[in-house]
Amino acid sequence: MYSEPFFSLQYRPDVAFWSGYMSFRSSVFTFTALVALVSAALAQEPRPAPAPPVIGAKSYLLIDSRTGMELAAHQPDMRLAPASLTKLMTAYVVFQALAKDQIQLTDLVTISEKAWRTGGSRMFVEVGKQVPVQDLLLGTIVQSGNDSSVALAEYVAGSEGVFAELMNQYVAALGMTASHFTNSTGLPDENHYSTARDLAILAQAIVQEFPEYYKWYSRKEFTWNDITQPNRNNLLWRDDSVDGMKTGHTDDAGYCLVSSAKRDGMRIISVVLGTASAKSRIDGSQALLNYGFRFYETRLLYKAGTAITDARIWKSANEVSELGTMEDVYITIPRGSYDSLEMVLNVPHILSAPVSAGQPLAEFSVSLNGESLLTESLRALDDNPEGSLWQRARDGISLWFE
Numbered sequence: 001m002y003s004e005p006f007f008s009l010q011y012r013p014d015v016a017f018w019s020g021y022m023s024f025r026s027s028v029f030t031f032t033a034l035v036a037l038v039s040a041a042l043a044q045e046p047r048p049a050p051a052p053p054v055i056g057a058k059s060y061l062l063i064d065s066r067t068g069m070e071l072a073a074h075q076p077d078m079r080l081a082p083a084s085l086t087k088l089m090t091a092y093v094v095f096q097a098l099a100k101d102q103i104q105l106t107d108l109v110t111i112s113e114k115a116w117r118t119g120g121s122r123m124f125v126e127v128g129k130q131v132p133v134q135d136l137l138l139g140t141i142v143q144s145g146n147d148s149s150v151a152l153a154e155y156v157a158g159s160e161g162v163f164a165e166l167m168n169q170y171v172a173a174l175g176m177t178a179s180h181f182t183n184s185t186g187l188p189d190e191n192h193y194s195t196a197r198d199l200a201i202l203a204q205a206i207v208q209e210f211p212e213y214y215k216w217y218s219r220k221e222f223t224w225n226d227i228t229q230p231n232r233n234n235l236l237w238r239d240d241s242v243d244g245m246k247t248g249h250t251d252d253a254g255y256c257l258v259s260s261a262k263r264d265g266m267r268i269i270s271v272v273l274g275t276a277s278a279k280s281r282i283d284g285s286q287a288l289l290n291y292g293f294r295f296y297e298t299r300l301l302y303k304a305g306t307a308i309t310d311a312r313i314w315k316s317a318n319e320v321s322e323l324g325t326m327e328d329v330y331i332t333i334p335r336g337s338y339d340s341l342e343m344v345l346n347v348p349h350i351l352s353a354p355v356s357a358g359q360p361l362a363e364f365s366v367s368l369n370g371e372s373l374l375t376e377s378l379r380a381l382d383d384n385p386e387g388s389l390w391q392r393a394r395d396g397i398s399l400w401f402e
Contacts, residue, residue: 049295049334055284058254058274061196062288064298065207065260065267069332071292073196079178080273082194083248084121084144085256086186088202089167090152091141094133095210096170097156105134107155114160115150120187123148124225135224137213142222143229144247146185153184160184174201188252196271203245203258203269217244217260234282235259239289245269247281255281261289268292299338301329301366308378309345311361314399315392316353316384323347323362323378331366331374342367347378350402355384 052072061076063069097103108130116127123145125131139148153163160183167181176198182189207214221230232247241261248256254274261268270288275281302308307322347362362378
């Protein structure tokens with residue numbers, strides 16, 4: 001059976017208008033009534049989202065965190081210095097090491113002289129002292145410590161140079177095609193660069209893969225060595241829906257911010273690079289987040305394991321197999337356009353046994369106003385083995401006439 005959570009709305013504003021116009025001629029209508037008639041006809045047409053706000057940034061990108069849908073962009077593939085946004089990748093590599101049980105949060109890290117001497121923003125660790133991995137992560141995430149970043153890099157990989165190689169391995173694994181890192185801090189280097197698109201991919205990975213650590217990006221302050229430093233992401237104080245992520249600044253990079261916010265179950269990620277001041281990166285990021293939440297929504301189309309349609313399986317023990325998806329399917333669309341979505345099923349005419357659960361057998365695509373939004377495989381929800389000798393012989397004869 002075909003289960004469809006939305007329907008296609010075919011609307012003819014020309015027919016609606018002229019039908020109303022004839023009624024207008026045959027009876028006495030006021031001008032206000034005619035305006036209302038036209039407005040009602042137009043209201044049934046899905047409205048595209050307006051243009052995003054103009055902000056003073058060299059580059060920016062706004063995406064839905066769950067679907068990766070691009071909501072707004074300006075030069076998102078421009079290679080730029082990422083400054084301390086680099087520490088998103090530094091933390092990601094450490095999170096991976098924790099997930100693989102290569103290190104533990106309680107491990108004590110001896111601070112090297114190199115880490116202690118690293119300039120720029122600091123956690124103020126002391127050379128020769130031992131600091132737990134968790135505190136070094138908080139110093140890196142909340143205080144943007146360059147010293148803590150180097151200490152973590154040395155502990156995970158033996159040296160910052162080898163750690164940078166790990167960073168670039170994860171760059172490749174995540175599909176960050178226009179990024180390259182040479183250090184764990186974001187200090188200037190001509191071979192150290194990224195893009196808004198790549199940093200959005202990285203932020204999305206942290207949110208989805210490491211929710212237990214992502215919560216640290218919402219910490220408003222952290223104290224180490226009797227020194228309390230606030231998180232430089234001022235959006236944490238301005239907007240309650242914002243719960244991360246990271247600021248950055250150098251003379252070359254300008255003021256940068258990756259921010260993440262969640263409202264009514266929808267999470268979006270904003271990457272703003274190369275603004276002229278700390279205020280402009282905050283104001284620009286806030287404008288983008290407000291735009292995304294106001295004009296877009298993310299909906300669940302199908303839950304994993306739900307039968308979307310079924311298919312005739314020839315020569316099988318069960319004549320029909322139910323088809324669905326193995327994972328929840330979400331879609332991000334302009335607000336108010338859900339009822340105008342159209343779905344097309346593409347099921348091969350002949351499918352033969354045996355069929356295994358999870359095997360891709362067909363696909364469906366979803367479009368809006370003729371624009372394709374997503375295409376997903378439809379998979380068998382259960383095993384369907386070969387039928388008996390009689391079933392196979394019967395279907396073999398029937399197939400002659402297909």
